[in-house]
Amino acid sequence: MDETLASTGEFGAIERITDGLRQPASTLLGPGDDAAVVAAASGSVVACTDTIVESVDFRLDWSSPQQVGRKAAAINLADISAMGAVPTALLATLSAPAETELAVLEGIGAGMAEEAANLGAGLVGGDLSSANQLVISVTALGDLEGRAAVTRSGARPGNVVAVAGKLGWSAAGFAVLSRGFRAPGAVVNVHRCPQPPYAEGQRAAAAGATAMTDVSDGLLADLGHIAAASGVAIDLRAEALTPDDRLIEVGSALGADPMSWVLTGGEDHALAATFAVAAAVPEQWLIIGEVTEGSGVTVDGAEYEGAQGWQHYR
């Protein structure tokens, strides 16, 4: 019989999930005590938290437990990168029904640890609770290495707007999975687990990015947050946002508009930033528009008429 939480108990399950976790040098005290201790060399710590919920943000018939764990980690690690910081640690709470197979939780834990380890961060603490639905809350910590945090409020008229990473791929993957298909893998896998361009966050910060965010709710919505926080308007050039050929193919097969995925699809966790001048934009970034006076986000000077970005409860 498969082991479940009910057969193993809370402490047995935690031991199995944390067993064999390797820790980087920044983990001064790892899991197993009342709290962990993590190095914060530059005298401050960057911290964020985000949750994914079964049936709302992931499905175990679409994704492996490892992919779910990697996604739970990635959506937080991308936020750390979006501040220009380097991730140092993750903490995670799993709330799960008693009949959950232990192998599922071990897979989720392994996925989180793997995504963190790829960036030199440790999975340093966590908690396991009974609930009637699988809920995964992750907190990520990071270090600014002496740089100033890049907030959403520093965009100024005349700045250029640029992105790094994929746009619309996760939404295309979701559309494919929703219709009962499993291919093409290129888009489906991005929906299963985003591939944030983590290193580009630090690169943009070092290059003097004036504002930055990750694209979690959709490009227009997230640039809208920068525009609102900075008190500016943003105008995008549609030509610079031409969907990748693979998105055009998927859109054609499903009868969907790939441009709406690019502009309003969330969950890609690309990075969007503003820079004082085009010459400051790092090599891997694509210039897609400019900051002007006013408010709101437009495409070629006009309001986008398509669907809006993701918001819980709406």
Next chain:
Amino acid sequence: MDETLASTGEFGAIERITDGLRQPASTLLGPGDDAAVVAAASGSVVACTDTIVESVDFRLDWSSPQQVGRKAAAINLADISAMGAVPTALLATLSAPAETELAVLEGIGAGMAEEAANLGAGLVGGDLSSANQLVISVTALGDLEGRAAVTRSGARPGNVVAVAGKLGWSAAGFAVLSRGFRAPGAVVNVHRCPQPPYAEGQRAAAAGATAMTDVSDGLLADLGHIAAASGVAIDLRAEALTPDDRLIEVGSALGADPMSWVLTGGEDHALAATFAVAAAVPEQWLIIGEVTEGSGVTVDGAEYEGAQGWQHYR
């Protein structure tokens, strides 16, 4: 009509919950960006995370939303104190059904912020997700102010064992509420929201505590964690653990054994620690036993025969 999450949407609700939050000087960047930035003056950060789930850890017909928020914060802030650290910040994720009244979430947020503010910590970030059950995950951060962390592994034979704070009160309160009563308030309110002796954690650390933990699973269970981590045995003196008169009265009224609440009742979030010598034990602490060679936890030299502590899924 009462406002609900469904009528307000995610962003509107977050705005209402974070509106007017005051931040201490240690909050270098508060809520509203991709991540917060918190001072970590001594070059490291202490971090822990814990979750409470509706119907498992709290009931909204037993507790006000504020009490639930304070409890979610307190169980984490107590873990920071148990390392000898000073809390600096909280992050929280709320997963809630769409029909949840906004006033409930505002109350929970206010309770968390209040419990944190009492200790000089800020509520610096969070997230709101749709789920079919109310799940509150909190991460607490703290600063060691240059002291070494007090772990669970430093207890040595010959050390004395001491506690600060209430023991058994939360379990007595739970017993009262479970039978449909609402009084006495003294025990019921401790179940609704624990009253950890936060400052005693730093005091014990400064006094040279060799090991420390908070009492969340029950005194025997949590001292068992210290014994196991330290490779020692612990023997308690029953006389030193005589239940408070109010627990004896409640036990008498309900036909329950108050000593079992003291020894195995969780959720009080008292602090338990070991010290090299009795003279080192701070004034507010009560000496309850000693560390010996061997393993396990005994009372007057014998294994306790009553019920064991709390464990999820068991």
